[in-house]
Amino acid sequence: xxxxxxxxxxxxxxxxxxxxxxxxxxxxxxxxxxxxxxxxxxxxxxxxxxxxxxxxxxxxxxxxxxxxxxxxxxxxxxxxxxxxxxxxxxxxxxxxxxxxxxxxxxxxxxxxxxxxxxxxxxxxxxxxxxxxxxxxxxxxxxxxxxxxxxxxxxxxxxxxxxxxxxxxxxxxxxxxxxxxxxxxxxxxxxxxxxxxxxxxxxxxxxxxxxxxxxxxxxxxxxxxxxxxxxxxxxxxxxxxxxxxxxxxxxxxxxxxxxxxxxxxxxxxxxxxxxxxxxxxxxxxxxxxxxxxxxxxxxxxxxxxxxxxxxxxxxxxxxxxxxxxxxxxxxxxxxxxxxxxxxxxxxx
Numbered sequence: 001x002x003x004x005x006x007x008x009x010x011x012x013x014x015x016x017x018x019x020x021x022x023x024x025x026x027x028x029x030x031x032x033x034x035x036x037x038x039x040x041x042x043x044x045x046x047x048x049x050x051x052x053x054x055x056x057x058x059x060x061x062x063x064x065x066x067x068x069x070x071x072x073x074x075x076x077x078x079x080x081x082x083x084x085x086x087x088x089x090x091x092x093x094x095x096x097x098x099x100x101x102x103x104x105x106x107x108x109x110x111x112x113x114x115x116x117x118x119x120x121x122x123x124x125x126x127x128x129x130x131x132x133x134x135x136x137x138x139x140x141x142x143x144x145x146x147x148x149x150x151x152x153x154x155x156x157x158x159x160x161x162x163x164x165x166x167x168x169x170x171x172x173x174x175x176x177x178x179x180x181x182x183x184x185x186x187x188x189x190x191x192x193x194x195x196x197x198x199x200x201x202x203x204x205x206x207x208x209x210x211x212x213x214x215x216x217x218x219x220x221x222x223x224x225x226x227x228x229x230x231x232x233x234x235x236x237x238x239x240x241x242x243x244x245x246x247x248x249x250x251x252x253x254x255x256x257x258x259x260x261x262x263x264x265x266x267x268x269x270x271x272x273x274x275x276x277x278x279x280x281x282x283x284x285x286x287x288x289x290x291x292x293x294x295x296x297x298x299x300x301x302x303x304x305x306x307x308x309x310x311x312x313x314x315x316x317x318x319x320x321x322x323x324x325x326x327x328x329x330x331x332x333x334x335x336x337x338x339x340x341x342x343x344x345x346x347x
Contacts (some may be wrong), residue, residue: 024103026066026158027096028052028151031089031117032075033110035136035147046139048075055108058140058148065155066103071096078110078117078135083228083329086120090223097127104130104158106151111135111192114170115182119323122168122179123330124223130163133170133179137190146173146190153204160209166201167218176202178215183291183320196292219347221330229254229332233321235289236266242273249276254336255283255328258313259321264288264295264305271303271311278312283336285345287316287324294318314342 030036030052038049052070062068073092074085089107096105109117118133125131132154136147150172157163157171168179173191181195194200202211232248234256248256256277260266264286266274274284286308288295294317297309309315316324324345331341 023065023067024159025069025099025101026104026106026155027069027071027102028056028106028108029071029073029089029092029096030055030075030108031073031078031081031085031110033078033108033112033114033135034139035108035110035134035150036075037139037141039139039141046141048077050140051075052108055140055147055151058145059152062152062155065152066159068155076110078113081110081113081117084226086117087223087226087228089117090121090124093121093125093131094127097125097129097131102129104132104163106154106158107131107133108147108151109133109135111137111172111184115179115184115193115320116322116326118168118170118179118182120326122218123221123327125168126220126222128165130158130160130166131168132157132163133168134172135170136172137188137192149174153209156204156209157202160211162202162211163209166211166214169201171204174204175200176204176209176211180215180217180319180323217347219344221327221333221344223330224333228329231255231257231325231329231332233257233259233325235259236261236270240267240270242269242271245270245273245277249280249282253282254332255285255325257285257287257316257321257324257328259289260286260295260308262288262290263293263298264308264315265299265301266303266308268302271307274308274313275311281336283314283328283332283338283341284312285314285316285324285328285341287319287321289321292318312338314338314345317345319345 037046040047134150186192297305300306
């Protein structure tokens with residue numbers, strides 16, 4: 001009887017440890033943003049304040065889902081993110097997912113540029129393991145702080161078998177959006193990230209994570225250098241004179257994304273500046289300020305899409321200007337030929 005009692009005690013002590021050992025590993029790579037902010041009593045405004053470990057401590061139930069590791073890569077507003085930040089983040093994600101025991105990676109990040117970092121990772125990380133980016137619209141000092149829910153759901157997504165092969169995703173407000181399509185649509189609502197005509201790819205419901213579709217327009221472009229080519233985004237608007245395009249060329253930009261109008265149209269001064277940029281060897285991609293739909297070489301007036309295509313401009317398909325910039329930067333690592341770059345935008 002005494003031996004049985006001893007065995008029960010040993011089992012009681014070891015069972016939680018064994019259960020923890022059997023859980024998949026998920027790594028949180030913390031970069032900052034509102035999800036890592038609190039109200040500063042002096043400034044009376046949110047500032048970077050909490051670490052990845054602090055964030056994990058707000059969700060004790062996450063320990064039942066996965067064994068969470070934390071890497072505090074940075075603690076900055078996402079407004080401060082830049083191409084060199086993306087490169088550092090990409091390397092951290094690649095190293096994490098290369099470990100066999102790791103099921104997936106969570107990246108906590110500010111929402112202002114979250115869609116850009118998500119798309120950069122989707123393009124440059126070759127692993128089939130899930131990458132789930134999260135943020136918060138409310139800081140950690142607010143009683144309805146949305147960070148803990150988003151973090152908990154991200155861990156659940158990472159250990160869901162159906163998340164394999166979905167690429168980089170943004171998971172907020174129980175909704176899962178694909179990196180290529182997702183965009184921030186509201187300055188403050190918790191349901192800010194949407195995917196336009198296509199909708200989210202899944203949801204983290206209370207009982208389980210469900211995926212409804214798989215994003216098919218994905219591709220991998222290797223990250224070949226730490227310093228990416230300089231690419232600027234320049235807007236077309238009523239009365240634009242092309243001066244900013246000329247300035248970008250003079251400053252040494254290797255590429256320019258034009259946020260054009262409608263199907264991808266500009267006025268005469270912008271058209272002249274675009275032709276000048278292309279003649280000087282600068283790659284020009286045409287996107288649009290319209291939220292949904294593709295840019296197409298339709299109109300034949302001077303500055304219309306057809307004339308832009310004939311001048312050697314590249315069309316961004318349905319990529320937003322900020323995402324077209326990312327794809328162009330990566331493409332320019334190896335080529336500045338319009339035909340080759342166009343093939344990447346068409347995928």
